[in-house]
Amino acid sequence: MSSLIIRHARLVPVHAGDVVPHEPVDVLVTDGTVTAVGESLERPDGLREVQADGRWVIPGLWDQHVHLAQWTLSSGRLDLGGARSPEAALAMVAERVAEYPDLPVIGWGHRSAGWDRDVTVHELDAVTGETPVVLISGDGHHAWLNTVALLFLAMPVRDSVVREAEWFAAYPRLASLVGNDGTSPEAYRRTLDHAASMGVAGLVDFEFSGGAAEWAERWVEGCDVLRVRMATYAEGLDPVLAHGLRSGDPLRLDLLGAGPVDPRLTMGPLKIISDGSLNTRTAWCCEPYGDAHRLEYPSGQPNLSGAELRDLLRTAHAAGLEVATHAIGDAAVAEALASYAETGARGSIEHAQMVNRADVREMARLGIRASVQPAHLLDDRDLTERIWGERSERCFAFRWMLEDGVRLAMGSDAPVSPLDPWLAMAAAVHRSGDEREAWHGEHALTPQEVLSASVDDQPTVRAGSRGDLVLLDADPLPHGSAEEQARQLRDMQVAGTWVAGREVFTTLD
Structure with missing residues (x-):
């Protein structure tokens, strides 16, 4: 915890009805907490002074949904975001293999839902030879592997992609293929420093692998930059329960008895992935997809039965853990809310991408947060229109949520979208990423x-x-039109970021 005084800063009203002074003020932070705001505050002896020169001051931003290891790794991956067909993706992979034949290829970002056919392992084998290749879809819910990679990761050989739970279970084994260089403490520190440069003061880490022990280790090795809430999945729940960790508890840095704690590193929620994704056509919907004839499950499917979901919620709730339930399709949202209502568990619906209005009202009644990622609507707009049709009017329904009293918490789902809070805010304001008018403005x-x-x-x-x-x-x-407001938000420049009074980024002298 640190102390400082910021001189001559303009307060920004965060909530409707907040009244702030017309003139700049001083902000005093003592031992990590704001202790005074006003004009010409007295500066305690020895306290650091920062001249804001009329800049605007806001609370630290949060990204409420990050897969931090995957986001950290993404800078070294083959970017397939521009591949508009299987052939284009195969050409990009072939070029990478030819350039670095002795290195595994990890690709990221292709959106196969927009392709005109399904892909096969056989055609990937044809351009990759003995080089292991793993191509992770842009939504993170499936991967296209060649046979060498399937064998290396101890998965059954097949001629189709690896989806959902099977892929989530295999993902942590990627380290055995590519090593841990991309997720070393140094690599994490670079990611956290970059987040701080955008005004991010905290994040919720939903990474599939690792756990409290790994976070405690990297924390003492220089990753103590931002506030971090570490989530767990069902597979890692037993150690969390054994240590008696409740949501909000600081993690002991040695994870034993009386070791030191840091209130910036805390236990987060239990994460449950209750359905799939739009791109993979596994989001669980009340009605069939528009291209249901191509699908094994015409309306998508749940990843857990209702009984399994409720058992997990009861266990978490009894242990003092909040629950973050991934639910993208409207059927998944309804089932998750019914489970919260029956068990008394608390927490969030993650994504809530397609909802019915009655379920939004139920979310408000139960006090369940909507943890949403507005930048997804930029990528999913065209596909949603094609395969969900008129249901698109119920997608990313942020206005309904606010009108009905649901608490919104915004994030990125990085690396599905960039860890960039200004992009997320701009997307929610304008609802368009190109020259087209707002999508369901x-x-x-x-x-x-x-x-x-x-x-x-x-x-x-x-x-x-x-x-x-x-x-x-x-x-x-x-001010201005929604388009102008979004542009100004995307172009926002951060001059300084402090976490608990500690400087983590600045452009100031």
């Missing part, structure tokens, strides 16, 4: 609403709030 939000959903429930900077502060070169509540 009736669900667009205002800059203040997206800011409020991005600060982890923190108030407008005031005495008693966290010493997690961000200085901005421009007003984050811009």
